[in-house]
Amino acid sequence: MSNPNSSLPLAGVRVLDLSRVLAGPWCGMVLGDLGAEVIKLEHPERGDDTRDWGVRVGSTETAYFNSVNRNKRSVSLDLQSAAGQQIARDLARQCDVVIQNFKFGGAEKLGLGYEQLRRGRDDLIYCSISGYDRSGPEAARPGYDLVVQGEAGLMAMNGEAHQPPLKFGVAAVDLFTGMYGAQAVLAALFERQKTGRGRHVEMALFDCGLMITAYYGLEALILGGDPPRYGNAHPSIVPYGVFDAADGPLVVTVGNNAQFARFCRDVIERPDLADDERFRTNVGRAANRDVLVPEIDREIARRERALLLARLTKAGIPCGEVLGLHEALTSKRAADAGLVTRQPHPEAGSTPVLAPPYRFDGARLPVRRPPPTLSEGTNEVLQSLLRLSEERIARLKHDGVV
Structure with missing residues (x-):
């Protein structure tokens, strides 16, 4: 054959x-x-x-x-x-x-x-x-x-x-x-x-x-117990996950401190968050996520997804829509x-x-x-x-x- x-x-x-x-x-x-x-x-x-x-x-x-x-x-x-x-x-x-x-x-x-x-x-x-x-x-x-x-x-x-x-x-x-x-x-x-x-x-x-289980598995061995579960969020990077805009969900991945400053200033228009000592470093943001994330949730929920995606892209912050499975398979990208x-x-x-x-x-x-x-x-x-x-x-x- x-x-x-x-x-x-x-x-x-x-x-x-x-x-x-x-x-x-x-x-x-x-x-x-x-x-x-x-x-x-x-x-x-x-x-x-x-x-x-x-x-x-x-x-x-x-x-x-x-x-x-x-x-x-x-x-x-x-x-x-x-x-x-x-x-x-x-x-x-x-x-x-x-x-x-x-x-x-x-x-x-x-x-x-x-x-x-x-x-x-x-x-x-x-x-x-x-x-x-x-x-x-x-x-x-x-x-x-x-x-x-x-x-x-x-x-x-x-x-x-x-x-x-x-x-x-x-x-x-x-x-x-x-x-x-x-x-x-x-x-x-x-x-x-x-x-x-x-x-x-x-x-x-x-x-x-x-x-x-990758890094979660090694963390469990080092900690001597199960690491916390964060769902769509990241265990050590904040803000990083799925957020609900006024008209639908989107993914925001702020990977470093410079991106966080731009995110606060240019995307959600909250420079005070970037200036807050608790949130200046990623270690600090992760430790204080219970305070920071609700503030970000409120700001994102006030804005439409298209606006946020445009601002995030301009600021050089990785982002994207959360699509349904059929939407993804029939998208222009696919x-x-x-x-x-x-x-x-x-x-x-x-x-x-x-x-x-x-x-x-x-x-x-x-x-x-x-x-x-x-x-x-x-x-x-x-x-x-x-x-x-x-x-x-x-x-x-x-x-x-x-």
């Missing part, structure tokens, strides 16, 4: 994506965005679980599925059948990378574990994604983003101080795990060029969830960047698909393939990679294997 764009960074790399739901498919999509040929294996009837989650697109897709499966082919295969397992092993031999997120031991039961697939293939790069450390006491526990958000302390650091623990709006642990997984695969591909040997990349949701595309769909006519975020040499990487309908690439992949005849594929379909 030829790569539609041989100039892409990962052109010539082939990936077998055995994963489902979010973290694994995200890893595969990142590699596909960068030019790899990604073959996604799915159950012939059900497909990926997310084909049945959320807003439907046609008869086999949803917005959820489409958000993590662009630039892939779909091959349907019943991995519970011996014939299906053999086809999967044959496909793996034609691939550089295998991604899987089966329950612990599940890949091995199917004959698709790392040690089983690497026999005679020392250059195979194999990425296992699990909930917890595969060598630890919780190896067999299934991993779910929301559970890990709770266990890793992410919910405890999110939201306003008076709120109960709050999850992120998206499955952040899954997404970061997928991205970390893609980074590790890229590193293994780079190393393979020098050594000729592959790697077993192992990613755990809990590990990645703990990593993205359109100018080419971030939202419409892709052809055999049933819906067309459907929106986000473009990859990467730019190389000034050009955004393309959506080479829209998210696939279930089984879209089965015939072509099996014929071109495994040299199966039409008659053989027809028998496999009759037997429910593909």
Whole structure:
């Protein structure tokens, strides 16, 4: 099978994506965005679980599925059948990378574990994604983003101080795990060029969830307890956060003392605040935020957002509107960047698909393939990679294997 764009960074790399739901498919999509040929294996009837989650697109897709499966082919295969397992092993031999997120031991039961697939293939790069450390006491526990958000302390650091623990709006642990997984695969591909040997990349949701606590996590260790929660405000920079103007919310980020002086003088017309000894330094502003922020709130609430944004921009203070999700996706900024595309769909006519975020040499990487309908690439992949005849594929379909 030829790569539609041989100039892409990962052109010539082939990936077998055995994963489902979010973290694994995200890893595969990142590699596909960068030019790899990604073959996604799915159950012939059900497909990926997310084909049945959320807003439907046609008869086999949803917005959820489409958000993590662009630039892939779909091959349907019943991995519970011996014939299906053999086809999967044959496909793996034609691939550089295998991604899987089966329950612990599940890949091995199917004959698709790392040690089983690497026999005679020392250059195979194999990425296992699990909930917890595969060598630890919780190896067999299934991993779910929301559970890990709770266990890793992410919910405890999110939201306003008076709120109960709050999850992120998206499955952040899954997404970061997928991205970390893609980074590790890229590193293994780079190393393979020098050594000729592959790697077993192992990613755990809990590990990645703990990593993205970042500076909050280190502060908790240094303090010996949880840092305060500030919601949309910043724990150490004031004023920095979301404020309500007379006609809508905006973000104001005053990053240093000179900006604060300009903010007080030129934006909210309160030079007395800049002259107040309590607020001259950021350390002082943070210590006295309970006094300062209500004053700023009142001044911002008296003015319209457009006026404030114009003044903030003129003063060199980073700022922006707070938009609704649909507003952001349909904004001129998103359109100018080419971030939202419409892709052809055999049933819906067309459907929106986000473009990859990467730019190389000034050009955004393309959506080479829209998210696939279930089984879209089965015939072509099996014929071109495994040299199966039409008659053989027809028998496999009759037997429910593909």
